[in-house]
Amino acid sequence: MPFDPFAEIVRGFEGEPAELIPILQRVQAIYGYLSPESVGRISRWLRISENEIFGVATFFAQFRFSQPGEHVIKVCLGTACHVKGGEQILDVLKRRLDIQPGESTADGRYQLERVACLGCCALAPVLAIDEKVYADTSVLRVHQMLEERENREDA
Ligand code: FES
Known part of the structure; x- marks a missing residue:
C-alpha cells in the first residue's frame, strides 16, 4: 500500500x-x-x-495558507512605525511583490508579514528581512533595498 x-x-x-x-x-x-x-x-x-x-x-494568527517564502519581510505597524509611515511601506511591498501580508511570492522568494513591534521604536519606521532590521526606512529605501537584493541574487 x-x-x-x-x-x-x-x-x-x-x-x-x-x-x-x-x-x-x-x-x-x-x-x-x-x-x-x-x-x-x-x-x-x-x-x-x-x-x-x-x-x-x-x-488564529498562527495558521498560514500559502507556502512559507525563502526570505521573510516583516513590516512593523506598531504605533511609532505607523505614525512614521509604516502603512505606506507595507503598501509599496504589497504592490511590488504582488502579495498580501501572510502570503508568499509566486517564485517563493519572499513572504510578507505585518508585525506589531520589532522592539526598536526609536528607529521607526522599521522593517526586517529575515534577521536583519532596517531602521528609518522609507518608500524609496524599500525600492532600493529590493533592487540591491535582486542584483546580488542575480550576480
Ligand atoms: S513600533 Fe515599530 S519597532 Fe516598535
Missing part, C-alpha cells in the same frame, strides 16, 4: 470535529502552511465543510 502522509497526520486522532485545531496545528508543523489539498482532506475526514475550516483557521 502506498505511503499516505495524511494517514500519519491523523494518526492518534478519532476523526471528531473537536480535533480540528490540533490536526491543523500538526499539518502546519509538518508543511509550514495549510494547503487547499490539506484542508480538503481534513474536511472529508472530519466531515466539516472547507468553509468552516477556513473560518476557524483564519481566526
Whole structure:
C-alpha cells in the first residue's frame, strides 16, 4: 500500500470535529502552511465543510495558507512605525511583490508579514528581512533595498 502522509497526520486522532485545531496545528508543523489539498482532506475526514475550516483557521494568527517564502519581510505597524509611515511601506511591498501580508511570492522568494513591534521604536519606521532590521526606512529605501537584493541574487 502506498505511503499516505495524511494517514500519519491523523494518526492518534478519532476523526471528531473537536480535533480540528490540533490536526491543523500538526499539518502546519509538518508543511509550514495549510494547503487547499490539506484542508480538503481534513474536511472529508472530519466531515466539516472547507468553509468552516477556513473560518476557524483564519481566526488564529498562527495558521498560514500559502507556502512559507525563502526570505521573510516583516513590516512593523506598531504605533511609532505607523505614525512614521509604516502603512505606506507595507503598501509599496504589497504592490511590488504582488502579495498580501501572510502570503508568499509566486517564485517563493519572499513572504510578507505585518508585525506589531520589532522592539526598536526609536528607529521607526522599521522593517526586517529575515534577521536583519532596517531602521528609518522609507518608500524609496524599500525600492532600493529590493533592487540591491535582486542584483546580488542575480550576480
Ligand atoms: S513600533 Fe515599530 S519597532 Fe516598535
